[in-house]
Amino acid sequence: MPIDILHQLDGKVIVGLGSLKYLEPIIDKLNPYKIGIITDRNVAAIYRDKLAQIIGDMEIDTYIVVNNGEKVKSISTATKIWKILIKKEFTRESLLISFGGGVVGDLAGFVASTYMRGIHFINIPTTLLAQADSAIGGKTGIDMDGKNLIGTFYIPDATIIDPIFVKTLSLKQIANGISEIIKHGIIASNNLLKTLENNQEEIFSKNLTLLEKIIKSSIKIKLDIISRDIREKGIRRILNLGHTIGHAIEKATEYQISHGEAVSIGIANASRISEILLGFDETDRVLNILEQFCLPTKMLVKPDRLVDIMKLDKKNWRGKITMVLTKKIEEPTITEFTEEEIRNVLGDIYE
Numbered sequence: 001m002p003i004d005i006l007h008q009l010d011g012k013v014i015v016g017l018g019s020l021k022y023l024e025p026i027i028d029k030l031n032p033y034k035i036g037i038i039t040d041r042n043v044a045a046i047y048r049d050k051l052a053q054i055i056g057d058m059e060i061d062t063y064i065v066v067n068n069g070e071k072v073k074s075i076s077t078a079t080k081i082w083k084i085l086i087k088k089e090f091t092r093e094s095l096l097i098s099f100g101g102g103v104v105g106d107l108a109g110f111v112a113s114t115y116m117r118g119i120h121f122i123n124i125p126t127t128l129l130a131q132a133d134s135a136i137g138g139k140t141g142i143d144m145d146g147k148n149l150i151g152t153f154y155i156p157d158a159t160i161i162d163p164i165f166v167k168t169l170s171l172k173q174i175a176n177g178i179s180e181i182i183k184h185g186i187i188a189s190n191n192l193l194k195t196l197e198n199n200q201e202e203i204f205s206k207n208l209t210l211l212e213k214i215i216k217s218s219i220k221i222k223l224d225i226i227s228r229d230i231r232e233k234g235i236r237r238i239l240n241l242g243h244t245i246g247h248a249i250e251k252a253t254e255y256q257i258s259h260g261e262a263v264s265i266g267i268a269n270a271s272r273i274s275e276i277l278l279g280f281d282e283t284d285r286v287l288n289i290l291e292q293f294c295l296p297t298k299m300l301v302k303p304d305r306l307v308d309i310m311k312l313d314k315k316n317w318r319g320k321i322t323m324v325l326t327k328k329i330e331e332p333t334i335t336e337f338t339e340e341e342i343r344n345v346l347g348d349i350y351e
């Protein structure tokens, strides 16, 4: 498959096997004063040699290796990185490269967007979830009290998405990415859902040609939506399908459950609620697809606890809790609930 060169605002999105070769010319063109790379321990351990190969002769001024896991998306890690950049005398002309999954991408993007009011930023996502979803759309963030409550919108100069990195992911990590791709399918592409339904084995055996196709479809759906509403004032809110319940579950379990799994539970229960309130008649299909990829669908956390957390959700709109529901596949709708309404409906579906 050819490499696709797409755009989000004035940032390039380069997708396809072999797209890493674009890194060097992009950096040459940016001509940054000092370059820093942020990655996490796992990725650093697996890709030390590959990274050296990608970087080639470029001079890197600082490698920052953070712990892996959601807990590093914190103000204390951001502060440590800001201090390193100050110490290394990074300026507005400097470049930060994120090399890792969604956690590193959200954190590095947040630092890049806030250091000196914004420096050059390149994102190289290495998990399926980050490639198919989180590296697109320019959302950055750290967690504080609630998930991603502090953050910015910041479009990288370039996002380079090479599916080769999927090769070293565990099946659980593949499933985490599939969860967000299922979300894109439900929102906008029955064909994408069918591809997932019919190719579980090929996906779990990491068929890169197929995964490249799936990643490209997923990215195009997200790019199309964000191009119409980058700051999430309207249509972009549909991308939050599964995330009102999902984020609350992540927080309630103190991030012991992964983002992809939490979103899966969110999607499953948004489908159940859509069936009750809107007559959505494909709940079983949605649950089957999630379960095909060994993703959880049961609520896990009691409704009262979830609602207490949901009240802090940044997706809330003028005091109401919002949730994306579906009338049909490809027909998402944003629904607002009072606290009492959401308690009742979650109570109805909690087993």
Ligand SMILES: NC(=O)c1ccc[n+]([C@@H]2O[C@H](COP(=O)([O-])OP(=O)(O)OC[C@H]3O[C@@H](n4cnc5c(N)ncnc54)[C@H](O)[C@@H]3O)[C@@H](O)[C@H]2O)c1
Pocket (backbone or CB within 6 Å): 040, 041, 042, 043, 046, 068, 069, 070, 073, 100, 101, 102, 103, 104, 106, 126, 127, 128, 129, 130, 133, 134, 135, 136, 137, 138, 139, 140, 148, 165, 166, 168, 169, 170, 173, 176, 259, 260
């Ligand atoms: N900004 C957005 O729009 C957006 C959208 C969705 C999710 N997110 C965020 O993304 C995060 C979840 O991202 P994630 O699922 O990528 O988690 P992650 O970044 O924690 O990565 C999961 C694990 O995989 C490891 N890993 C990364 N690349 C690897 C590779 N190629 N081979 C082997 N192991 C590898 C990591 O070290 C980590 O242990 C959450 O914080 C979520 O809030 C952001």
